[in-house]
Amino acid sequence: NAGVTQTPKFQVLKTGQSMTLQCAQDMNHEYMSWYRQDPGMGLRLIHYSVGAGITDQGEVPNGYNVSRSTTEDFPLRLLSAAPSQTSVYFCASRRQKTKTSYNSPLHFGNGTRLTVT
Amino acid sequence: KQEVTQIPAALSVPEGENLVLNCSFTDSAIYNLQWFRQDPGKGLTSLLLIQSSQREQTSGRLNASLDKSSGRSTLYIAASQPGDSATYLCAVRPSQAGTALIFGKGTTLSVSS
Numbered sequence: 001n002a003g004v005t006q007t008p009k010f011q012v013l014k015t016g017q018s019m020t021l022q023c024a025q026d027m028n029h030e031y032m033s034w035y036r037q038d039p040g041m042g043l044r045l046i047h048y049s050v051g052a053g054i055t056d057q058g059e060v061p062n063g064y065n066v067s068r069s070t071t072e073d074f075p076l077r078l079l080s081a082a083p084s085q086t087s088v089y090f091c092a093s094r095r096q097k098t099k100t101s102y103n104s105p106l107h108f109g110n111g112t113r114l115t116v117t
Numbered sequence: 118k119q120e121v122t123q124i125p126a127a128l129s130v131p132e133g134e135n136l137v138l139n140c141s142f143t144d145s146a147i148y149n150l151q152w153f154r155q156d157p158g159k160g161l162t163s164l165l166l167i168q169s170s171q172r173e174q175t176s177g178r179l180n181a182s183l184d185k186s187s188g189r190s191t192l193y194i195a196a197s198q199p200g201d202s203a204t205y206l207c208a209v210r211p212s213q214a215g216t217a218l219i220f221g222k223g224t225t226l227s228v229s230s
Binding site for chain 2: 004033040041042043045048058059090092103105106107108109110111113
């Protein structure tokens with residue numbers, strides 16, 4: 001199994017440009033999420049989804065959009081990049097469907113390192 | 118608001134030493150606590166998950182304990198090796214519906230040969 005796959009691994013954008021970070025998982029996980037990791041701030045949740053067609057905001061959603069049209073894919077869109085969005089972005093997934101899956105571990109991708117100049 | 122703290126932020130030990138990493142959280146209403154490992158430039162790898170009803174979990178040289186009432190967890194690494202060098206993060210899953218994992222900022226471990 002590939003697990004959680006993120007593309008691209010690195011990206012440089014200019015202020016105001018838009019782009020989409022891709023995330024795909026092959027584990028049939030219902031729950032998918034996006035985190036950003038910044039020095040001294042730890043990991044913070046941006047958006048999450050508990051299934052196709054369902055998304056919700058996390059702790060730091062401003063400046064980002066998501067959609068979930070399939071179980072496998074959960075892209076993150078930056079509409080107008082800002083230097084404050086320079087960060088490492090991680091996609092993560094886990095099972096969600098039943099009460100026993102409350103204790104399912106979270107699986108992470110290898111991250112996308114984004115620099116906005 | 119749930120907060121997760123990890124002390125120390127960094128730790129250096131010689132190879133072969135047994136060591137303990139600490140994690141504390143402010144609200145005991147959790148489903149579980151998870152320990153992760155992160156290598157430089159990589160994603161997080163789940164090491165151990167302790168459910169709220171459990172006291173400890175073991176995997177190889179790793180043992181994680183949970184004392185929910187006191188808001189503490191420890192990750193014990195036996196006979197440390199240079200390959201254990203990484204950042205270790207703990208995260209709690211609050212039992213309030215819809216809430217995501219809350220992460221600590223991690224402890225960076227360096228094991229010298």
